[in-house]
Amino acid sequence: MTAIDELIAALAPEKVLTDPDVTDSYARDRTFLEPGKPLAVVLAETRDDVVATLRWATRHRVPVVPRGAGTGLAGGATAVEGSVVLALHKMTAIRELSPADEIAVVEPGLITADLDRAAREFGLMYAPDPSSYEISTIGGNLATNAGGLRCVKYGVTRDSALGLEVVLADGRILNTGRRTVKGVTGYDLTGLFIGSEGTLGVITAATVRLRRAPAVYPATIAAEFTSLRDAASAVAAIIAAGCQPSLLEMLDRNTLKAIDDWRNIGLEESTQAMLIAQSDAADGQAVSERMAELCTANGSPFVAVSSSPQEAEELIGVRRMAYQAKERIGKCLVEDVCVPRSALPDMIEKIEAIAAKHDVLIATVAHAGDGNLHPVFIFDHGLTEPPPSVWAAADEVFREALELGGTLTGEHGVGLLKRRWLSLEAGPATEEIHHGIKRVFDPLGILNPGKAI
Amino acid sequence: MTAIDELIAALAPEKVLTDPDVTDSYARDRTFLEPGKPLAVVLAETRDDVVATLRWATRHRVPVVPRGAGTGLAGGATAVEGSVVLALHKMTAIRELSPADEIAVVEPGLITADLDRAAREFGLMYAPDPSSYEISTIGGNLATNAGGLRCVKYGVTRDSALGLEVVLADGRILNTGRRTVKGVTGYDLTGLFIGSEGTLGVITAATVRLRRAPAVYPATIAAEFTSLRDAASAVAAIIAAGCQPSLLEMLDRNTLKAIDDWRNIGLEESTQAMLIAQSDAADGQAVSERMAELCTANGSPFVAVSSSPQEAEELIGVRRMAYQAKERIGKCLVEDVCVPRSALPDMIEKIEAIAAKHDVLIATVAHAGDGNLHPVFIFDHGLTEPPPSVWAAADEVFREALELGGTLTGEHGVGLLKRRWLSLEAGPATEEIHHGIKRVFDPLGILNPGKAI
Known part of the structure; x- marks a missing residue:
């Protein structure tokens, strides 16, 4: 019995895809990054499917790449060679929605806008609204700590998450946080998972905060x-x-x-x-x-x-x-720097100068209230990936953002795309701590290896 | 040269207190817990003092108990036997206050209300306002993730913290977070330190978010x-x-x-x-x-x-x-459970029933909008600590709060006081992860040992 046969036996044949034409479509997100070839794609329908997959992966030392809707812009869900892609988009249940407590308990595959619509039936809303919110999932939003347009008033995904149910790399279940608005028992593990891009565990449910809809x-x-x-x-x-x-x-x-x-x-x-x-x-x-x-x-x-x-x-x-x-004009590399609000005009001028210097078309939209800019680098439709001039310009944009007291990524995440700039922002002590934490949760290094840190 | 002589040489004689009558006054917080005898108290005035103390402590394997103003209600700052109490109340600088970016960079010893007053000169405010905010420090507020009265609208301390400067157990300096409102580079180490009660590092500066004052x-x-x-x-x-x-x-x-x-x-x-x-x-x-x-x-x-x-x-x-x-009537054990808001009336009835059953006087104030209750157990002025009937009643209150989907502590922290109930809320997987994280930051276990986790 091969390892994959064992996985199929642990789940069900229809939950394990191995046809390369099919698995390839689960191997990419919205970046240009060429993925590795996954061994298989698991279509998880329940928490038990996630547990079975991770136990199997631990036994066989197979990397697991968790995946929501694949709308990420940083390569967080890009498949690595020989991995299993753990697709969570079928876990869409709203397990509970309590208007009295203004919370919902939801599964990771739920489309973000669907949660918002469900809340609105009770005069509530789910505030975080990344531009992708009609096509991205709550699980993906949590994994990247997604922002959005309304976060200038309501905060980012972290600010709406109270607790998580997570399956650890070895298949154990961890419950973090709580159903209450406040709570300080133990370390903030909820915050640690949010934005960790699937490198510490697989979120199978989240207790989120709803707010009064206007x-x-x-x-x-x-x-x-x-x-x-x-x-x-x-x-x-x-x-x-x-x-x-x-x-x-x-x-x-x-x-x-x-x-x-x-x-x-x-x-x-x-x-x-x-x-x-x-x-x-x-x-x-x-x-x-x-x-x-x-x-x-x-x-x-x-x-x-x-x-x-x-x-x-x-x-x-x-x-x-x-x-x-912008997509009509050419292919787009969507970037995501964030600077202190007072540095917004300087950052915009720097971007214009960088565009001129490298003769690259950059069109910028900013969540201006947060100082979060999306310079979109537009290049020829005929190319499969950004040309060197775009990367050279992007490199300068990142460095200028850091120079102005900003950060490499306001809301998209590091994924694969920004790892080579990570050390500019995170010093050696931070990197050592990151890897130490990673080892606590995932000693075998099977969870989304090579991402985020 | 004794270890303490070495510490004095690394700092300055006036920064190291060793007279037991004096050190004892730095060994207690507002709980009834009898502290261990500290070897010495360090009055840190700069980040370098903190670095020197922690390097020394690492070399000599001496436990370090960080301390703000000692207003804690859970024993987080209670000295342990043979420790050095690292008092930070002299580090009170506001390093920066930027009205344009609505942020301040502050040292840990700053009194919380003083930061609020400084912000108000610019039409801003620092929102978190624990009841102790005229006497507690920002550092202590961060260490416990303090709540307050206004957090029903503005959130807890975590929601106002953007980044930290932390000295690790071995004396290295770690900068977490950023000056920007949004940012998702790397794991959320800022959140991990906040509420960790001095067990992972010593905060020497914080970048905090200010808000428009009404x-x-x-x-x-x-x-x-x-x-x-x-x-x-x-x-x-x-x-x-x-x-x-x-x-x-x-x-x-x-x-x-x-x-x-x-x-x-x-x-x-x-x-x-x-x-x-x-x-x-x-x-x-x-x-x-x-x-x-x-x-x-x-x-x-x-x-x-x-x-x-x-x-x-x-x-x-x-x-x-x-x-x-309440303090006029007797000594007070101030408790701090938090329940989902809809469970507030049930929790209050449970508290009344528990008070009657154990014949204990309980007077409750609640941050009702957050479901956060402070049942105050009042007992005889002549006693040095709560009698068994109070502890028995408190035990039942904690269990009922958990039964109602709540938490042991909404804003005071676990400290020493609630460690014996911790396993009721945090399962074995959580406890293992807590200790794993602790080892990443503090492999020798010298930082506030025996607290929080």
């Missing part, structure tokens, strides 16, 4: 600016005025141009940036008008303020088109 | 109830209505009676509980009136609503008197 559709503004510095000043003014936007996005000219070429949004020649902001507060309309005034005061020649949910949708729609518009 | 004094209400169930229903209604109180406290009759006996607040015979709530929102007065209506709708015969900062101060003043009022 009673009305968020009032929305879109402000044009003739310089990025003006737009950045408006961001600072909006934050300083205590407006507490529930979304505060900045689009640069290259992004706006891509959208305009596709959908004609009437882009003015002089427009260099756009800010889109929302307030979901009870007095959101008044707050939005205040934000509009602050944009005007900081040099915006034109600000649109929504007066109906339809108008709000139209304004936010411009932001939603950004990625697709 | 423009007006929070509007405040105080509602009387003739039953605890009614008060709990009002809590649920206030949360469900999305009022987002910035404080939501519940006081039981025993607490109110203690306050009334001391300061005559005109307590009615029929009053069994009081809710005190605040809203610091821009429309806080309207929100407070809405909260008052919800109290009335849930059976409150009398609700006071502040119409001025002075009145608000008077109403919240009742809550502030709670602890002192």
Whole structure:
């Protein structure tokens, strides 16, 4: 009996895929990284399937690559050679949803937006909303500590997670955290798993915090600016005025141009940036008008303020088109640096200078309220991976972000893609501690080897 | 040259206290636990002092007990026999306060309220406000992941910490986290240190998040109830209505009676509980009136609503008197269970039943919005420690909290006091992982041995 036969016997034939044409489609995420060939893909349906897979993997020393929906942008779910891909997208149950305690207990394969919709039936919401939230899973969001648009007000995935059920590398089950809002018993193992990119254990359930959904559709503004510095000043003014936007996005000219070429949004020649902001507060309309005034005061020649949910949708729609518009132009390497908010204008100028220096097209969208920028490096459709000039430019972007007191990745994760820059941010003591922690959870090194740390 | 001479040589004579009468005063926190005799107390003034102390301790295998202000309620800072107490209360610098980035970089000995006051000069605030915040330090707050009254809206200490500078057991310096709001490079070591009660490293600086201070004094209400169930229903209604109180406290009759006996607040015979709530929102007065209506709708015969900062101060003043009022009656063992919010009325009834069964006086204050209860076990002033009946009652309270899906400690920590109950909440896999992590950071086991895990 081969190892794979043993795995099939432990699970069920239909849960173990071995046809290379099929397994290849589970081996990639949204990066350009060429995966190794997995031995098999396990389609887990229950926690017991996960336990059986990990026990088997421990016995046979086979690497396991956990996988949600494969929407990652850093190679965290890229298969390694000879691994088993442990696909969790079939574990979609909402085990519990308690409006009284404002919590839900969910399985990792649940699509994030589906949780949000389920919560809204009770007047609640699940706040974290990565741009992929209609196609990414809660498990993937937890594994990467995903951010999103609303996190300027509500925080990132970590801030909505109270406890986890995790299967360890050897198949043991660990419960972390709790069902309560507060709790300090023991070390923060919940936080340790979140963002660990499947290297410490496989999350099979999460207790997440829900929040009151806003009673009305968020009032929305879109402000044009003739310089990025003006737009950045408006961001600072909006934050300083205590407006507490529930979304505060900045689009640069290259992004706006891509959208305009596709959908004609009437882009003015002089427009260099756009800010889109929302307030979901009870007095959101008044707050939005205040934000509009602050944009005007900081040099915006034109600000649109929504007066109906339809108008709000139209304004936010411009932001939603950004990625697709860029993909029409070329292939996209989506990057993800984060800097202290005050360094936002400097970072944007650095990106522009780097683009010019390397003759690379970079179109940037920023979660401006968080100082989190997504410079998108656009290159020729005909290429299978980013050309050296793109990597050279990306390298400079990362270094500048660190120079400005920032970080390599605000919300996408390190995965495979950023490991070669990791030591620039994490010193030797940090790296040693990372590997020490890794050994505590996964002494054989079978969980997503070569990722994150 | 003795080990202590060597320590003095590495620091300075005035930084090393060895007189037993003096060292004893640094050996205790606010619990009744009898400490071991420390060899010495180090009064650290700089990070280098901490480095020198830990290098020395590693060389001589001497246990080190880090200490903030000694206001802990779980024995986390209780000295162990033959240890060096590493007192950090002299490291009080605010190294940086950036209004633009809404962050501060602070040393561990800074009094929490002093940071808040410094932030308010810039229209900002430091949100976490444990009841001890005028006497406790940021370092102690971080070590225990302290909560407070405002955390019902703003979260606990962890939610305001972005990064740490930590000295490891062997004297190496580790920087965790970042200056940015978001960031997912590497494992969440910041979260791991927070709440680890000095067992993994000594925090010598923290980058903390500040928030916009509310423009007006929070509007405040105080509602009387003739039953605890009614008060709990009002809590649920206030949360469900999305009022987002910035404080939501519940006081039981025993607490109110203690306050009334001391300061005559005109307590009615029929009053069994009081809710005190605040809203610091821009429309806080309207929100407070809405909260008052919800109290009335849930059976409150009398609700006071502040119409001025002075009145608000008077109403919240009742809550502030709670602890002192109880200390007049007897010695207090302050406990700290947290349950899912919906279990609050059940937990309160259980506490009352346990008090009756063991003939123990328990007066409970709850951070009701978080489901976090502080049952205060009051016993005779003549005793040096809680009598067996108190411990028996406390034991039952802990077990009931866990039974209701809660936790042993919402915000005080495990320290020494709760270690004997820890295994009820943390299973064997968790305990093994805890000790594995401990060994990664502190292989010689010199950092605050016997605490937290």
